[in-house]
Amino acid sequence: MAIDESSSKENPRICTVLGGRSFIGRSLVQLLLKSEQWTVRIAGSAPSLILDRKEQNSILSDAVSIGRASYFQVDVREKSQVCEAIEGSTVVFHMDALDLSVHDIYHHYMVTVQGTKNVINACRECKVKRLIYNSSADVVFDGVHSIHNGDESLPYPWRYEDRLSDFRSQAEALILFANGTDGLLTCALRPSNVFGPGDTHFIPYLIGEARSVRAKGMVKICVTSPMLTMLPMPIFVQSKLYVQGWLLWLERPWIHLPAMLVLIVVVLLEWVHKKFGPHINCQPQLNPSLVHFLSCTRTFNCSNAQKQLGYSPIVSLEEGVTLTIESFSHLSGDSSYLRYRDCNKPSKVDKLLGGGKVADILLWRDEKKTFTCLLALVFLLCWFFLSGRTFISSMARLLVLVSVILFIHGILPFTMFGFAIEKIPPSYFEASETVLKDRLTFLATTWNEGVVCTLRTLAQGDDWSLFFKVACSLYFLKLFLSFSFPVMASVGLVLAFTIFIVYEQYEEEVDKLLITSHSYVKKSKEFLDGHLPPFLAAFLSNNQRLGQDDRSSQKHQ
Incomplete structure (x- = not known):
C-alpha cells in the first residue's frame, strides 16, 4: 500500500476500514496503527466497539484512548452511514465483512453487491482518493477446474x-469498473483461505464439522488431494500442516480416500437422496461442489504484487500455522488422545506389497494409474467371464483386437493434428532372460519353501497345529470354490483395491484385533488340552515329543 509523502507520525492521514472488526479487518487495523502514519476509523455493524480480552492492553486500546482510532456503526446497505464514516478519509478499505451465519441469499446480495455500490458512490461523493476492496480468489474459480500459476x-x-462467489465477482467488477471515475483509484485483492490467530471461520469450521461428524458416530473423510494455497509451494505441504496441527486434535479413525473415488460416492449418494429423499431420513454430509473445491489445485502468481507493490510475506506459512495452532490450543484441552502417526514412515501394508508400483496402485497413491489398472481388470473380467463366451474364444478375440490396435498405431504418423504420437519400442514386447530366470527361480523357491516343506511336515505326522491350519484353509477354499468363478473374481477385484488401503488407515486397530483374536485362540487351545480324554492327551503328547526328537536328530546330522 502506497503512503503519501506528507503522511508522517506528526501528520497522520485518515483511513477507514469498512468491516474493521472482521477477521482480516482486525489484523489490518493493527498494522495500520502500528505504522503510526494513519488515523484509523473502524466501521462495523455492532452498535459500539467492544474489545476482547486480548485487545484490552493493545495498540488498538491505546489508539482509541488518544483518539488515533475511532469507531462507527455502519450498515453498508445505507449509503448515508457509509458517507458519515469515510468523510475526510484518504483511503478506504472495504473488507466485505459478510455474516456467513445468516443463510439468506437476498441479504448476502444486498450486503455484497448493493453494499459495494453504496461504498463506491460514497467514496465519489466524499472525494476519497483510493478504494481497496478485499475480494477472493474464488471469483476466478468455477469450482471444478484446477488453477495453476x-x-x-x-x-x-x-x-x-455457489452464490457467494458470484456476488463477490459482481462486487469486484463494480470496484474495478469505478477506477478513474471522479478521481477515485480502485483495486481489488484476492486472498485465498486466509487463516491465523483469531480466525472465526476457516479453522473453527474444520474442527466443528469434524467433531459433529464424530459425535454422530460417523467416519470423517479426509480427501488426500491438493488444497488451496496462497503461496507458490507444494500443496501437500500445507495439507500436511493442517493434518499434523489443527486436525491432530480430532479423534481417529481417519479414512484417506482419493478424490475421484470420493466424488463418485458423493454423486451416487446425492442421486439416492434426490430419488429416495422423501422416504428416508438422511442428508449427505458432502456434496460434489465441496469435493471439487477440496480436490482442485489452486496456485497463484504473486509476481505483479511483488514488482508493483513491493509485496513480500511478513509471516511465512510455517510460522503462521504454528501461531494459529498455539492460538487454538485450548480446543485440545479436553482431548486425551493426541496421537500422531509418522506419515513418512512406510506402513506394514506398504512393506507387504513391496513398496513399489504395486503398492502405489493398490494404495491409491497415483489415481490415474490405479483407475487405469482397475478399468483394465474390469474390462478383462467382463471380456473373459461375464461375456458368456469360452475362455479360448475370448482369448482369440482379444488377440485380434490387440493386433488391430497395434497395427493402426504402427501406421499412424509421428505427429497428427499437432500432437506427437509416441511409437512403441520393440523392447516392450521382449522379456530378458534374466527377468524370466528370476521369476522362475522365485516361483521354484516359493514352492519348495512353502508347499513342499508343509507337505513333508504333514507326512511326518508330528505337527497337529499345522494339520488343523491346513485343514481349515482347505475347507475355506472348498467354500470359496463353491461359488462361481466370475463371482469370486469380482469379489477379489473389489477386495484388492479396498482392503489394503483400509488396513493402512486402521493398522493399529486391526493389529490389536488380531492380537486379541490370537489370545482367545490360545486360551481356547489350552482349555481343550486340559479337557481332552487321558488316552488322547497321552497320544498327542507322545507324538509331539517324538516329532521334537526327530527334528533334533536331523539337525545334528
Missing part, C-alpha cells in the same frame, strides 16, 4: 458453484 489475466467463469 494463475494471475490477474484469468477471466471470470461463466458460472459458479
Whole structure:
C-alpha cells in the first residue's frame, strides 16, 4: 500500500476500514496503527466497539484512548452511514465483512453487491482518493477446474458453484469498473483461505464439522488431494500442516480416500437422496461442489504484487500455522488422545506389497494409474467371464483386437493434428532372460519353501497345529470354490483395491484385533488340552515329543 509523502507520525492521514472488526479487518487495523502514519476509523455493524480480552492492553486500546482510532456503526446497505464514516478519509478499505451465519441469499446480495455500490458512490461523493476492496480468489474459480500459476489475466467463469462467489465477482467488477471515475483509484485483492490467530471461520469450521461428524458416530473423510494455497509451494505441504496441527486434535479413525473415488460416492449418494429423499431420513454430509473445491489445485502468481507493490510475506506459512495452532490450543484441552502417526514412515501394508508400483496402485497413491489398472481388470473380467463366451474364444478375440490396435498405431504418423504420437519400442514386447530366470527361480523357491516343506511336515505326522491350519484353509477354499468363478473374481477385484488401503488407515486397530483374536485362540487351545480324554492327551503328547526328537536328530546330522 502506497503512503503519501506528507503522511508522517506528526501528520497522520485518515483511513477507514469498512468491516474493521472482521477477521482480516482486525489484523489490518493493527498494522495500520502500528505504522503510526494513519488515523484509523473502524466501521462495523455492532452498535459500539467492544474489545476482547486480548485487545484490552493493545495498540488498538491505546489508539482509541488518544483518539488515533475511532469507531462507527455502519450498515453498508445505507449509503448515508457509509458517507458519515469515510468523510475526510484518504483511503478506504472495504473488507466485505459478510455474516456467513445468516443463510439468506437476498441479504448476502444486498450486503455484497448493493453494499459495494453504496461504498463506491460514497467514496465519489466524499472525494476519497483510493478504494481497496478485499475480494477472493474464488471469483476466478468455477469450482471444478484446477488453477495453476494463475494471475490477474484469468477471466471470470461463466458460472459458479455457489452464490457467494458470484456476488463477490459482481462486487469486484463494480470496484474495478469505478477506477478513474471522479478521481477515485480502485483495486481489488484476492486472498485465498486466509487463516491465523483469531480466525472465526476457516479453522473453527474444520474442527466443528469434524467433531459433529464424530459425535454422530460417523467416519470423517479426509480427501488426500491438493488444497488451496496462497503461496507458490507444494500443496501437500500445507495439507500436511493442517493434518499434523489443527486436525491432530480430532479423534481417529481417519479414512484417506482419493478424490475421484470420493466424488463418485458423493454423486451416487446425492442421486439416492434426490430419488429416495422423501422416504428416508438422511442428508449427505458432502456434496460434489465441496469435493471439487477440496480436490482442485489452486496456485497463484504473486509476481505483479511483488514488482508493483513491493509485496513480500511478513509471516511465512510455517510460522503462521504454528501461531494459529498455539492460538487454538485450548480446543485440545479436553482431548486425551493426541496421537500422531509418522506419515513418512512406510506402513506394514506398504512393506507387504513391496513398496513399489504395486503398492502405489493398490494404495491409491497415483489415481490415474490405479483407475487405469482397475478399468483394465474390469474390462478383462467382463471380456473373459461375464461375456458368456469360452475362455479360448475370448482369448482369440482379444488377440485380434490387440493386433488391430497395434497395427493402426504402427501406421499412424509421428505427429497428427499437432500432437506427437509416441511409437512403441520393440523392447516392450521382449522379456530378458534374466527377468524370466528370476521369476522362475522365485516361483521354484516359493514352492519348495512353502508347499513342499508343509507337505513333508504333514507326512511326518508330528505337527497337529499345522494339520488343523491346513485343514481349515482347505475347507475355506472348498467354500470359496463353491461359488462361481466370475463371482469370486469380482469379489477379489473389489477386495484388492479396498482392503489394503483400509488396513493402512486402521493398522493399529486391526493389529490389536488380531492380537486379541490370537489370545482367545490360545486360551481356547489350552482349555481343550486340559479337557481332552487321558488316552488322547497321552497320544498327542507322545507324538509331539517324538516329532521334537526327530527334528533334533536331523539337525545334528
